[in-house]
Amino acid sequence: MSIYADDVVNFTSVLKIAYNFLTGRDYLQKKKSKERKTLVSVASGFPDLVFAADSIPVFPIRMEKFKLNLYLLALNSATSLFGWNLTTKLLGIAKQIDFLKIVDNVLNDVINNINSRYNSLYDLAIQKNVSTEYCFGVKSIYGMHVSEANNCDYSLNFTIRCNKYNKYLKSLRALIPNQIWVEIPSMDKENEETTLEIMVNNLQKAITELENITGNMVNDNSLKKQFRIGNQVKRYYKTIIHDISTSNFYPCNPATFAEILALLTISFQDYNSNAQRYLENISQLVKEMRERINRGVGMEVSNRPRILLTPIFNGWEPEAQEIVYNLGGRVIYSDWDLLGLLEEISVSKNSDPIEEYAQFLLNSSNKGLFCLNNCEVLINSYQKYVKRTKVDGLIINQLEDCHINSACYDLMKNKIRTELRIPSTNIKFKKIGENMEQTKAKLSSFMELYS
Numbered sequence: 001m002s003i004y005a006d007d008v009v010n011f012t013s014v015l016k017i018a019y020n021f022l023t024g025r026d027y028l029q030k031k032k033s034k035e036r037k038t039l040v041s042v043a044s045g046f047p048d049l050v051f052a053a054d055s056i057p058v059f060p061i062r063m064e065k066f067k068l069n070l071y072l073l074a075l076n077s078a079t080s081l082f083g084w085n086l087t088t089k090l091l092g093i094a095k096q097i098d099f100l101k102i103v104d105n106v107l108n109d110v111i112n113n114i115n116s117r118y119n120s121l122y123d124l125a126i127q128k129n130v131s132t133e134y135c136f137g138v139k140s141i142y143g144m145h146v147s148e149a150n151n152c153d154y155s156l157n158f159t160i161r162c163n164k165y166n167k168y169l170k171s172l173r174a175l176i177p178n179q180i181w182v183e184i185p186s187m188d189k190e191n192e193e194t195t196l197e198i199m200v201n202n203l204q205k206a207i208t209e210l211e212n213i214t215g216n217m218v219n220d221n222s223l224k225k226q227f228r229i230g231n232q233v234k235r236y237y238k239t240i241i242h243d244i245s246t247s248n249f250y251p252c253n254p255a256t257f258a259e260i261l262a263l264l265t266i267s268f269q270d271y272n273s274n275a276q277r278y279l280e281n282i283s284q285l286v287k288e289m290r291e292r293i294n295r296g297v298g299m300e301v302s303n304r305p306r307i308l309l310t311p312i313f314n315g316w317e318p319e320a321q322e323i324v325y326n327l328g329g330r331v332i333y334s335d336w337d338l339l340g341l342l343e344e345i346s347v348s349k350n351s352d353p354i355e356e357y358a359q360f361l362l363n364s365s366n367k368g369l370f371c372l373n374n375c376e377v378l379i380n381s382y383q384k385y386v387k388r389t390k391v392d393g394l395i396i397n398q399l400e401d402c403h404i405n406s407a408c409y410d411l412m413k414n415k416i417r418t419e420l421r422i423p424s425t426n427i428k429f430k431k432i433g434e435n436m437e438q439t440k441a442k443l444s445s446f447m448e449l450y451s
């Protein structure tokens with residue numbers, strides 16, 4: 001499993017994002033107790049309003065206590081002594097003389113660590129008799145709140161196009177009584193202006209509530225400042241997905257590359273609770289990737305089909321990417337791009353930031369991708385995305401207990417195969433580590449199509 005570890009040691013940025021994820025609990029507790037910041041529970045890439053209110057968005061799994069592996073523990077001490085850059089250099093030298101045997105499984109360990117916590121939070125939700133009709137994602141987010149709600153002051157809830165998810169949001173009230181809701185209306189094609197107006201009003205209401213609870217004003221400047229940071233994060237994120245992931249030479253092993261994309265998918269949900277720091281790390285990541293490519297450090301991947309595996313943000317089998325890698329492919333994760341959440345929000349001089357944000361939310365919600373219940377729209381969106389990103393294949397991650405039924409997934413798979421003429425398949429997902437034999441068999445026959 002550790003074949004990728006050597007790659008990671010030279011990516012300071014990845015280590016920082018992973019480190020910031022796993023040490024979130026201490027960081028957030030300090031923010032709350034020393035700086036008196038309000039912690040607001042968020043999910044699915046909607047942290048901007050909270051940042052604009054000078055408060056801290058938290059995807060609640062980050063309040064969990066994670067075990068740091070030895071390598072990250074060593075980093076913890078070394079970075080406080082030498083700073084990040086020098087530490088990475090030192091560890092790089094140590095690795096070359098085979099001194100630091102603990103440089104092992106770093107990113108793999110981090111992802112496994114996070115995933116096993118997802119599994120235990122899912123179990124916790126079941127112990128608490130959460131509705132059995134929820135999918136893995138909803139159950140594990142519920143479990144996160146059972147475990148950590150008392151550390152969050154408020155919860156900011158955006159409704160999406162899934163009744164089960166919205167039902168879960170309502171049930172959260174029992175765990176976090178302080179809630180702010182942002183209702184995203186369905187787009188009325190006949191009456192787009194009214195829909196936009198409703199969305200703007202809903203946002204204004206939420207902003208007023210945020211101002212009241214945090215005591216901080218949210219104005220055009222604070223919103224635009226946050227959107228500017230967010231736009232830059234999105235630009236770098238897209239560079240990785242659209243430029244670097246499509247090249248024939250990767251800055252690292254494609255399995256490491258997929259793990260980096262997985263880490264970005266998980267950490268983007270709350271921009272690691274510090275948007276400026278996240279921006280610095282992701283910009284450094286792009287720089288490090290480019291530098292490695294320019295120096296010829298990495299791996300030729302032109303002979304490996306590029307396979308999009310999606311959606312994963314509500315839970316997926318992380319081993320799948322490794323199976324595909326061992327069968328000669330390379331997996332790409334790009335949920336947030338697919339869902340429209342990497343679109344930039346205009347911050348031009350005369351723009352109204354609330355209206356721009358409202359439009360952004362409507363676009364991503366009504367694109368059909370955000371867990372929509374209209375199969376036809378969902379399929380069209382997937383088709384467009386697959387065509388635009390020119391992937392060589394699609395693996396649809398089909399969550400058990402998802403309200404989007406098997407017939408819809410099958411139709412999507414077949415349409416992509418016949419109309420776009422690229423291989424596609426679906427793998428069923430219930431819980432991490434379950435159903436492995438079936439997943440392996442499915443992926444093996446899928447990958448045979450490329451031989």
Ligand code: SF4
Pocket residue numbers: 134135136137138162163164165314371372399401402403404
């Ligand atoms: S659409 Fe499916 S995957 Fe998305 S939240 Fe609803 S049940 Fe879960």
